[in-house]
Amino acid sequence: MDHQEHRNIVDVAVIGGGLAGLAAAASLGRAGLRVRCCERAASFGGRGRTLITETEAGRFAMNLGAHALYLSGRARPILEDLGVACVGGTPQVESAYLADGRSHRLPATPGALIASTALDLRGKLGLMRVFAGLSRVDPATLAGMSAEDWIAARAGGATCHRMLRSLFTLTSYSARLDTLDARAAVRSLQLALQGVRYIDGGWQALVEGTLQAARAHGVELRPNCGVRRLTRDPEGGWIVEAGDERWRARQVILALGPGPARRLLAEAEVRTGSIPADARAVHAACLELGLRGPWTKPAFALRSEPATYLSVHSHTAQDMAPKGCCALSVVVYLGREALDADAVRARAESMVDALEPSWRERVLARRFMPRMVVAHALPAPGVEVGTGLAEPEPAPGLHLVGDWVRRPEEAPGDPALLLDSALASAMTAVEGVRRTLSRAPSARARLVGNEPGAGVGVAI
Ligand SMILES: Cc1cc2nc3c(=O)[nH]c(=O)nc-3n(C[C@H](O)[C@H](O)[C@H](O)COP(=O)(O)OP(=O)(O)OC[C@H]3O[C@@H](n4cnc5c(N)ncnc54)[C@H](O)[C@@H]3O)c2cc1C
Structure with a gap:
C-alpha cells in the first residue's frame, strides 16, 4: 500500500459534525479506531453552536x-464520560405566566400555587393532584395516548389544562400535543422537574469539549467538508466523496438530518423508506436579544397563547452577556398555523413587550431565526415507540444517527427527546461499529490493544 492509499482509508467516516457526530467520533477514536469526521460547515457543532x-x-x-441540558437525561453522562464538563447553573428565578391578557406568577411551590392568580380553585386542586403523583407515573403505562389525551384525562378544570399544556410544550418543544406520545411528554416533564442546566458560555462549551475529546483521541476533523456522495465499495465498505477527494471507509456513520441523509442514501442505493418525512419535524422561532442594563422583570416566563417562552439565560449561566447587560431568549412554538416570518417575529417581540415594554431602546445585539428544526x-401516539423512524443500520457498515433514528435498546417507558435522543442514537452507532469491527482482525487489534488514534492503514 503506498502512502497516498494509506491516507485514504479510515476505519470509520463520521459524516456530520454536530454534537452527535462529534460524540460518536470521539468515542470511536478513544476505542483506538482511525476516524475521520467531516462537517459541511466551516465550524463544528451544528445546532449546538x-x-x-x-x-x-x-x-x-x-x-x-x-x-x-436535562440533568438526568441521557446526554449528560455521555458527554461527561468523554470528559466534557457540563458547567452552568439551574434557573431559580422569579417566573411569570402570561394568560388572560395579564402576567401572573408562575407557581413553583405548593404555597405559590395556592396564592397563584393563574388558576382558579378547581385548577389549583387539579394541578396539585397531577404534581403529587407525577413522579410515580410510569410512562410505559401510557401507550396509545397522546399528550393531549393525558391532559384531558388528568386535568381538573380549564386553567389546569392550560397550565399543563404550557408545561408539556416547554419541555418537549411541541405545540401539537395531539401528535405527541404521552409517554414522551410525561417523561420529559419528569426529567425537567429533576432539573435542567443552562451552560456557561452557551452550548458552544459542550461543542468545544466534545471537539477537544475528539482531537485528544486522534480523530481527524475536517471542517468545510460536505460529503456529496456515498457509494458501496465493491471490495467491501464504502467510498466517500467530498469536494474533489475520495476515500474508503470500512464503516460510515451518517449524523445528519433526515433530508441530507435521504439524498446520500438514495445515491448509495440504500432503502430509505423509513426515514421520517419533514412533516414530523418540530419547529420553533427563536429571538435572541442582548440588552444594555440589567433585567429587572421576571427572568423566566411562559405564555399560554400563542405558546411562547422567555428566559434570561444570563441570570443563570456565566459568560452570556457583558457585565451590567443581559442576554435573553424567546421561543415561539410553531404549530399547524401557517405564519410568515414577520408575523412570528411580532409574536416573539410581543412576549418581551409584555414584560419589559422599553426593551427596544436597550438592544445591543439581536438575532431572529424564524423556523428552526x-x-x-x-x-407519535398510538404506535410503538420507534415506529416510523429510520433503522439504525440500514445496510451493513452504514449507521444512522440522530433523533429521527430508532434506538432499539430504548425502553418504551423511557423515550429520550432532543439532545438526549441524538446522543443515545450516537452511542447505538458506536456499539454497532465496535461490534462489527471487532470481528475484523486488523481493526480488532486496534480496538483491543493499540494506543487510541494510532491507526495504521487497513485494507478493507
Ligand atoms: C431552537 C432549538 C432549541 C433546542 N433546545 C434544546 C434543549 O433545550 N435541550 C436539548 O436537549 N436539545 C435542544 N435542542 C436540540 C439539540 O440542539 C439537538 O438535538 C442537537 O444539537 C442535535 O445534534 P445532531 O448532531 O444530531 O444534529 P445537528 O446539530 O443538526 O448536526 C448535523 C450536522 O451535519 C452537518 N451536515 C449536513 N449535511 C452534511 C454533509 N453532506 N456533509 C457533512 N456534514 C453535513 C450539518 O452542517 C450539521 O452540523 C434544540 C434545538 C433547537 C434548534
Whole structure:
C-alpha cells in the first residue's frame, strides 16, 4: 500500500459534525479506531453552536435558540464520560405566566400555587393532584395516548389544562400535543422537574469539549467538508466523496438530518423508506436579544397563547452577556398555523413587550431565526415507540444517527427527546461499529490493544 492509499482509508467516516457526530467520533477514536469526521460547515457543532456578537458593551453569547441540558437525561453522562464538563447553573428565578391578557406568577411551590392568580380553585386542586403523583407515573403505562389525551384525562378544570399544556410544550418543544406520545411528554416533564442546566458560555462549551475529546483521541476533523456522495465499495465498505477527494471507509456513520441523509442514501442505493418525512419535524422561532442594563422583570416566563417562552439565560449561566447587560431568549412554538416570518417575529417581540415594554431602546445585539428544526421526529401516539423512524443500520457498515433514528435498546417507558435522543442514537452507532469491527482482525487489534488514534492503514 503506498502512502497516498494509506491516507485514504479510515476505519470509520463520521459524516456530520454536530454534537452527535462529534460524540460518536470521539468515542470511536478513544476505542483506538482511525476516524475521520467531516462537517459541511466551516465550524463544528451544528445546532449546538453558540454565536458570539461583539458590541460596544462587550460580547454576547447566543445559542441557536434557547438550550437547556436535562440533568438526568441521557446526554449528560455521555458527554461527561468523554470528559466534557457540563458547567452552568439551574434557573431559580422569579417566573411569570402570561394568560388572560395579564402576567401572573408562575407557581413553583405548593404555597405559590395556592396564592397563584393563574388558576382558579378547581385548577389549583387539579394541578396539585397531577404534581403529587407525577413522579410515580410510569410512562410505559401510557401507550396509545397522546399528550393531549393525558391532559384531558388528568386535568381538573380549564386553567389546569392550560397550565399543563404550557408545561408539556416547554419541555418537549411541541405545540401539537395531539401528535405527541404521552409517554414522551410525561417523561420529559419528569426529567425537567429533576432539573435542567443552562451552560456557561452557551452550548458552544459542550461543542468545544466534545471537539477537544475528539482531537485528544486522534480523530481527524475536517471542517468545510460536505460529503456529496456515498457509494458501496465493491471490495467491501464504502467510498466517500467530498469536494474533489475520495476515500474508503470500512464503516460510515451518517449524523445528519433526515433530508441530507435521504439524498446520500438514495445515491448509495440504500432503502430509505423509513426515514421520517419533514412533516414530523418540530419547529420553533427563536429571538435572541442582548440588552444594555440589567433585567429587572421576571427572568423566566411562559405564555399560554400563542405558546411562547422567555428566559434570561444570563441570570443563570456565566459568560452570556457583558457585565451590567443581559442576554435573553424567546421561543415561539410553531404549530399547524401557517405564519410568515414577520408575523412570528411580532409574536416573539410581543412576549418581551409584555414584560419589559422599553426593551427596544436597550438592544445591543439581536438575532431572529424564524423556523428552526428543534427535533426531526418526536414519538407519535398510538404506535410503538420507534415506529416510523429510520433503522439504525440500514445496510451493513452504514449507521444512522440522530433523533429521527430508532434506538432499539430504548425502553418504551423511557423515550429520550432532543439532545438526549441524538446522543443515545450516537452511542447505538458506536456499539454497532465496535461490534462489527471487532470481528475484523486488523481493526480488532486496534480496538483491543493499540494506543487510541494510532491507526495504521487497513485494507478493507
Ligand atoms: C431552537 C432549538 C432549541 C433546542 N433546545 C434544546 C434543549 O433545550 N435541550 C436539548 O436537549 N436539545 C435542544 N435542542 C436540540 C439539540 O440542539 C439537538 O438535538 C442537537 O444539537 C442535535 O445534534 P445532531 O448532531 O444530531 O444534529 P445537528 O446539530 O443538526 O448536526 C448535523 C450536522 O451535519 C452537518 N451536515 C449536513 N449535511 C452534511 C454533509 N453532506 N456533509 C457533512 N456534514 C453535513 C450539518 O452542517 C450539521 O452540523 C434544540 C434545538 C433547537 C434548534
